[in-house]
Amino acid sequence: MNIIGYSDRISVRAGETIRFMVSCERPVSYRADLVRVVCGDLNPAGPGYREVEIDSPINGQYEGRRQPLLCGSYAIVEGARLAEVRSLCVQAMVWPTRPRGKEQVLLSHWSGEQAAGYELVIDVSGAVALRLGDGSGRVELVSTELPIREREWCLVGASVDTEAKRVVLHQQQQIACERSTTSAVIERSVAILPATTGGPLLIAARLAGRSPDGRCLTEAHYNGKIDSPRLSGRALTAAEMIQLFQRRVPQHLRPDVVAAWDFSLEIPAQRIIDVSGNGLHGTLVNLPARAMTGYNWSASEMRWSSALQEYGAIHFHDDGVYDAGWQSDFALTVPQGMPSGSYAVHLRAGDDEDYLPFFVRCETGKPSAKLLYIAQTATYMAYANLSFTFTASAAELLANRLIVVQPWEEHLNAHPELGLSLYDDHSDGSGVCYSSRLRPILNMRPKVQTSTAGLGSMLWGYNADTHLTDWLEASGYAFDVITDEDLHAEGIEILRHYRTVMTGTHPEYYSEPMLDALKAYTERGGRLMYMGGNGFYWRIAYHPVLPGAIEVRRAEDGTRAWLARPGEYYHSFSGELGGLWRRQDRPPQRLVGTGFIAQGFDLSTGYHRTPASENPRVAFAFEGIDRDEPIGYFGLIGGGAAGLEVDIVDPRLGTPPHTLVVAHSDELPDSFLLVNEEQLINTPDVMGSTNPRIRSDLAFF
């Protein structure tokens, strides 16, 4: 894939402008064309791939260029006060997650070009070390030479006394009852003193230079948590260092403290706050994880907003990414009269191609159809750049057949800087809790297949949903389109003009405003068609300010690709409890009648009608269908209409009493297993052929 890109928006309407960012690994000339996406499935057994080219001023030839994606999260602080520091003390509490193998910077005020400054690092061996550079080419590294413990809190600090030319290094593990100590205090004379650098100070990375467009190029990213980093303008004693970990800077140390960052402040923001009074606030880059338990977390409070003083940690990752920040190659201002629908810019460079998808919506309050289709962009973002087929042995077990590696997956594997999905682990093994669409999302494209989707077309997410919209179009049903982001931002207002609202095939990730909007819509008599399985499952938060970023916390229940750590169940973006909607008393059964019961990813089956299907209330749905006629025993996804992730009714979970269960699926294969949240005590009846609850229900109310 020599050509990839993304857009700054996912949903636009007439008069609005959407910008497209493109990168070519090797600079080539490329062609861009606006297309309407009709069916993204290449399966020759299906309706056939179809896109429709649209005349547009953006159609044409462009010169491609390479635009790098700079991943890795860190904090950056600028300020003249930093350059005044001579004797110094840097300190922090750290919880390293991958301390060996490569050098990782904890705090760096360093100029690589001049070899000047100082930085506190974890060296290749995993020991805490201090690097000094005098600006004339001489560099010294002092190390404790004692590997730090992984995933345990440790006080790290280094002081430099420029008069005595002495360095003291502290590495104090914070766990009691250690048999083999990993704590050390090292005192050394040094031959050189750190030169001052006019550059910024970085936390969790080193500044390696600037790109031509002024962006920071960083290296030696740290993996793990940092809590309460401090910088003082004097070589503090050990006792003073410990005093300085208090939230408020002690009065007697105030004259010496240059910066004291309190990461528990402004948690939803991408800013770090200096409480020293010197105003050395900083900016966070690439969404490090916030609202993380700190070194002093007592486990007596699970909600960060109720115990800020115990949530002073940020977890940094070397593979975090938020906004690729590429230069725009071209922009489209949506012309008046462009029909609402699913569109993309088709990029072509020789044999390489990419699609940059987006949706055109109509004006709020001016519907062009009775039916509104919600493109489940939150779910697309949750699965964005799903990478587990290269790392999870469970992938073949899940698919129950050989994994078929797709070209997009190979490209992703070679380019970890494209970032991960909410189903992946970071390189240090911690779960990915944020996802962004301001980067190329290689599996949110027409034509792509996903191995762990049903045998046949193997479609998931964006491309699976083209089956639905293609069918609507082929059947002559006019529809408008909005996205999850629109629903989140505008709520019921955006829905109330439509007689019917239809979801995609997997509306799994819902924010509270999105769920509230659908609830209000149905309560007002609106018709909601839930066309998927495992819907309305995870609670998510959209960032209140940053565009295109969502958060999930995989808390104590459900089918989880990773598990949030104790005390880290609350969204940093919003303060809300994360996890399953079901665990927050809003099970999907209450909204749509059915909810998640089982999953399997190989074969599907069909449905048979129930006596309730003869009820006159649903006569309209069964017009032309015989009472005993099998339903949906064919298809492109596992060969049937019931499969992948299936739902059933459950009155205990809120299925309304007037619900008609009009069809049950046939028995599902043994690859379909009962979901965790339905298993309180483990019993052996968890497979499709042995548990009557493992089925799919079609419900109407």
Place this chain on the structure above:
Amino acid sequence: MYRVNHNEKHLADEFMANPFGRPSPELQRVLIVFRGEPVAGKYVLVCTKPFKEWALAELGGKRGEPVKLLGERFTSLEEAERYVFRKRWKKYTGHDLA
């Protein structure tokens, strides 16, 4: 722990007859062993022509390591499944499948 045994060759016959059928519980147990192998060196297919051609490969085991192509190519997923099943049967039982 269950071990795949050549005395259960009838399960291999069941798989060969229909690699994408609904396996019997006994065959599914064999498949769990085969498909649950660790990632490093695990067989996968690489899609070379969508819906037409797949190449046999093995995974490196870590993110960033490319797949290693093994040479075999298949024009049907069923054939690929049979090929890999034979390889794994030999590995776990020491016996070739006829």
